[in-house]
Amino acid sequence: MDTRAFDFELPRERIAQAPVEPRDRARLLVRPTGGGEARDSLVRDLPDWLRPGDLLVLNDTRVLPARVQGRRETGGQVELLFLEPVLPGTLLTPESTEVAPGADVWRAMVKPARKIKAGECVACSGGVVARFLEREAESGYWLARLEPGQGGHVGTTTEELMAIAGAMPLPPYIERPATEADTERYQTVYARKPGAVAAPTAGLHLTEDLLQRLDAMGVRQATVTLHVGAGTFLPVTADRIEDHRMHSERFELGEEAAAEVRACRERGGRVVPVGTTSARVLESCALRDPDFERDIVEARAGSTDIFLHPGSGPRVCDGLFTNFHLPKSTLLMLVASFIGVEEMRELYRTAIEREYRFYSYGDASLLWRRPT
Template structure:
């Protein structure tokens, strides 16, 4: 069977690949619930879970308030669930993940920055896609499609993103390291302490937090 036939077989016989910490079989409702309303291109093995907080009425309400929406693609790989086991963080290697940042998104980001607006990434996947498409020589975002192994941890200099909406992540994960790099370790730990004290839900079907770029993230 060709690629089209393979997708048909997956649609017919496959199951939604839930994260390993969800200890139950995949259910039919997961096809809708464990998927963003704006997903278009198949290929990821996990949902970009920050996007699960949005539904069509909320997206329409944001646009009505003048919030511009732009789209990127990053096909999350199985490595997203892999804990960082290396003794030195910089020795950890991420699996390659396919991504695409279209020209329309690059224009929207440039226009937003030009008028003094902020670029708010929905999820760590969006951050990695945008940062992977940043052209350092031009000082701007450029359309790009390919694979990225970008591993963001404290000390990374962010270029394309000003704020981040993200869920609460597993300890020792590359996702948590990205969040700490973005907002600063102490601010993130304070947010986690607040979440635990208030009984917030963690991980894929959990709550989210909005973070601004910390002073150390430049």
């Protein structure tokens, strides 16, 4: 399928630069079951669109303050975005200079990457030092780690030092520096497991009160984990979507969540992931069960590069609660895998005409899977 089918023009003023407060006052565009004209609502009214027996699946990843600014000895500025641990586990000391087995080494995007030399250290805020170890030839990413500077605490890990030297990694279309308010606001209220460099943004709309109201009406909740990587925002550059090489992200779906999906099937409920990340976890764990007309999931953990798009659509998910996504992105293609390309394009035309806010801090949509 031609990638251009997923392109669209978005007025710049439709890109949200700050979130709505409170969280659940964001707008919600609902595409009814079976199609039809999209309905305007609010996230706080989500109980009106769900029913007892449904299952919401939440991604409990927690965003790391993974963007770190440094200064070289020459005075030049350097920015690191720590993506994922490569060799996690070993504590570091200021005296360590070699990469030992199991050392706390991370893969990082670096700007400017070409000027950095292997072994170089740059000074960061809070007395933290970033050490560059090796540049990967294929990806262009650096292997790097954070270390305590002189007088720093011995035995502090890179992840812990991010809390001292780092800032929340807001996506590039938010054209302002991260603030102290973003430290809390760019996390879901149920974020538990650190590891993401981008928020599972659909979940940013949910509040403790809303989740309690849904629970009281009989909508069940299950949690999975997918640590969102920077690749989630990258546009598809291949001419055909089938030629796109999908990024990989770490995930976990436990026995409890798998049991919740099975129970939802047994009672005739609908499985509704909150966000594309939860959908990717569920679909990565899809399992055919002869006792059900639809697939269930099995408990699994690892990395997934699943790419949901028209022709390779959902097997487990019945609906999707999600934000409005970038043109030509894999997230937009995932939306189309639920409702079809033309329906997706019509939905986005409607959202633009009705002045919905787009992207991470924008509004949300609720979609139901097109019957197969």
